[in-house]
Amino acid sequence: MKIGGTAYRTIWLEPDGGRVAIIDQTKLPHRFEIVHLASMEEAARAILTMQVRGAPLIGVTAAYGVALAMRVDASDDALGAAVAFLAKQRPTAVNLRWALEEMRRHLHPIAPKDRAAAAFDHAARLADDDVAMCKAIGVHGLEIIREIAGRKAPGEPVNVLTHCNAGWLACVDWGTATSPIYHAHDAGIALHVWVDETRPRNQGAALTAFELGSHGVPHTLIVDNAGGHLMQRGEVDLVIVGTDRVTATGDVANKIGTYLKALAAKDTGVPFYVTLPQSTIDWTLEDGFSIPIEERSQDEVLKLSGRTADGAVHLFDIAPEGCRAANPAFDVTPARLVTGLITERGICAATREGLVGLYPERGAAA
Ligand code: MRU
Numbered sequence: 001m002k003i004g005g006t007a008y009r010t011i012w013l014e015p016d017g018g019r020v021a022i023i024d025q026t027k028l029p030h031r032f033e034i035v036h037l038a039s040m041e042e043a044a045r046a047i048l049t050m051q052v053r054g055a056p057l058i059g060v061t062a063a064y065g066v067a068l069a070m071r072v073d074a075s076d077d078a079l080g081a082a083v084a085f086l087a088k089q090r091p092t093a094v095n096l097r098w099a100l101e102e103m104r105r106h107l108h109p110i111a112p113k114d115r116a117a118a119a120f121d122h123a124a125r126l127a128d129d130d131v132a133m134c135k136a137i138g139v140h141g142l143e144i145i146r147e148i149a150g151r152k153a154p155g156e157p158v159n160v161l162t163h164c165n166a167g168w169l170a171c172v173d174w175g176t177a178t179s180p181i182y183h184a185h186d187a188g189i190a191l192h193v194w195v196d197e198t199r200p201r202n203q204g205a206a207l208t209a210f211e212l213g214s215h216g217v218p219h220t221l222i223v224d225n226a227g228g229h230l231m232q233r234g235e236v237d238l239v240i241v242g243t244d245r246v247t248a249t250g251d252v253a254n255k256i257g258t259y260l261k262a263l264a265a266k267d268t269g270v271p272f273y274v275t276l277p278q279s280t281i282d283w284t285l286e287d288g289f290s291i292p293i294e295e296r297s298q299d300e301v302l303k304l305s306g307r308t309a310d311g312a313v314h315l316f317d318i319a320p321e322g323c324r325a326a327n328p329a330f331d332v333t334p335a336r337l338v339t340g341l342i343t344e345r346g347i348c349a350a351t352r353e354g355l356v357g358l359y360p361e362r363g364a365a366a
Helices: 040-048 055-072 076-087 094-107 112-149 178-186 203-215 224-232 258-268 352-358
Strands: 011-013 020-023 034-037 158-162 191-196 219-222 238-241 245-247 252-255 272-275 303-307 313-317 330-333 340-343 346-348
Touching (some): 020 055, 034 040, 040 076, 055 094, 055 112, 094 112, 112 178, 112 238, 112 272, 178 191, 191 203, 191 224, 219 224, 224 258, 238 252, 252 258, 340 352, 346 352
Parallel strands (some): 191 219, 272 340
Antiparallel strands (some): 011 020, 245 252, 252 330, 303 313, 340 346
16 A cells, blocks of 8 residues: 555565565654564564554564574574464464464475575565455455445445554555455545544554545544444444454454444444454364453553654653553454454355355364
8 A cells, every 4th residue: 555655565575685674553653664673583572562563464574573583593493483482472363373383384394494585485475465365355345335335325425434453554455444445445436434543552543544544535533432322323334343363153353342343333233344364263263252362551551642743752641640550452242243254255154154155175174
């Protein structure tokens, strides 16, 4: 996608072949800064500190982290250690574990002397695959938006509500939840997006609003608590969110607050769709409540970052000194609240049968 007229991905290998480049998402929307990762430790830190975030992107960053590690030591032991170290940086998004296992599976049969080059090639392949999957999600999701647009008066926009950032910044390109939106916008369908600010880290305000604005998609930022009210008033036609992990039975883990949007959508009859590439499905889990939920720092709740009129970015305290805070970063939306799952292979019910229908090769395992 483009920023200031220039096309970017969220991660790439510099032409010198030595450094992995990322966009530092902790600096957006106030500053656009590219950071270089030169070691596995720097890749791990980028994931942990959320310079890169979003389920697909942390997976691809970890894949490049393995490649950087293989440049230092490509032995079997080093491969195992790199996979174990990178996997523990964030617990909820299964894409991290998926990408690392994919790297291990690919690299293990390759002789150590050839592993570093093969690792960079394979990380690039995972990045390209993610782009292709996100694009396909958009093509399928576009049909849902097109169908709703067909029921509207000419020029009347389709109102989409989204939570957090499941945009191209969370992936390598296109995004998951935003891909149908970009496809619809590019197809000339009038649409407008309600962007949940998504406390505590405000990925909606900082990232989704930035992305949509850069692409020219009409949008309005709302506080997290406004969605239910807007749905009651008929001002939301559909909800589209991303996810960090979907169980084999269709339960969905996503950014904290997603469950409340799904409840409100169910109560008001608003369709609630979840977008995901196959790397987000955890075929080993039956029950969403067994998904590990990341607990993050209290400071993310107790403080807010913002830019002052002089252009400086500051961190402000918003609670009394000594106040305690809890910060679960994700919640689980039970499959019964999900209208459908939009994947790169098509749209299915949030059920085991629905998922196996799209991924029949998983039928025996599920
Ligand atoms: O904590 P984050 O910013 O990594 O959480 C991201 C989300 O919850 C996204 O909605 C999810 O990863 C889907 S990204 C395509």
